[in-house]
Amino acid sequence: MSQKVVVIFSGGMDSFTVLNLAVKQGLEVFSLSFDYGQRHKKELDYADRACKTLNVHHKIVDISAINQLIGGSSLTSDIDVAEGHYEEQSMKSTVVPNxxxxxxxxxxxxxxxxxxxxxxxxxxxxxxxxxxxxRPEFVHKMNDVCAIANYEAVEIVTPYLEVSKTAILTAGLAMGLDYNQTWTCYNGREKACGKCGACQERLEAFSENGVSDPLDYEG
Structure with missing residues (x-):
């Protein structure tokens, strides 16, 4: 029997690449998506379709009630999503606490x-x-905790922790992946905005790979 692994799958291009990598490694993948009240809940529809295409186990779990405790992010509260690159301080408004x-x-x-x-x-x-x-220090500490939190140790695996989104896309394109099956924009409108940090980083990755993003953008 193949080894079982859980993949946290948002429906975005990074986790889509991780999901496909695990499948191509011959692992038995159990994909897990979360509805945490994000304004871009549209990503969950993309996640569901991608998992059906790959024929992998998939659960979407509604944990939106946690917003009673961890509000204040533009992804979950009534706050406009900042425009600009991830390096800009304004993008800290997209951090969902913990x-x-x-x-x-x-x-x-x-x-x-x-x-x-x-x-x-x-x-x-x-x-x-x-x-x-x-960040690497968070992942390393989580691994320490997850080794002792249960009778069974569980390892947190982050295949692309030290590389850029551009490099992730390069790896995915080499695998022949179709990124039209992914949603990245923090605004869950009909088309991607092209202006939020998530969109800008995605567009930058496609540009640096010398290919066009198959997703539709506003304007």
Missing amino acids: RNMILLSMAVGYAVSIEANQVYYGAHSGDHAIYPDC
């Missing part, structure tokens, strides 16, 4: 329950500037 620790904790619990010993997620170097819960 999000990845919460999501990883639930994913680890799921892994223990299905006898999987790894949880994959798509943190990368482009996130390090403003997202503390995507």
Whole structure:
């Protein structure tokens, strides 16, 4: 039997690449998506379709009630999403307090329950500037905790932790992945805005790879 792993899958291009990498490695993938009240809930529709295409196990879990405790982010509260690159201080408004620790904790619990010993997620170097819960030191400490939090140790796996989104896209294109199956924009409108940090970093990655982004953008 193949090894079971849990992949946290938002529906975005980073976790889409991680998901496909795990599948291509011959692992038995259990994909896990979260509705945490994000304004770009549209990403969950993309996640669902991608998992059906890959024929992998998929759960979408509604944890939106946590917004009673962790408001204040432009992704979950009535605050405009800032425009500009991730390096800009204004993009800190998109930080959801403790999000990845919460999501990883639930994913680890799921892994223990299905006898999987790894949880994959798509943190990368482009996130390090403003997202503390995507930095190497966070991942390393989470691994320390997840080794002792249950009777069964679970490893947090971040294949692209030290590389850029451009490099992730390069790897995905080499795998023949179709990024029209992903949603990145923090605004969940009909088309991607092209102006938020998520869109700008995505467009930059495609430009640096010398290919066109297949997603539709406003304007």
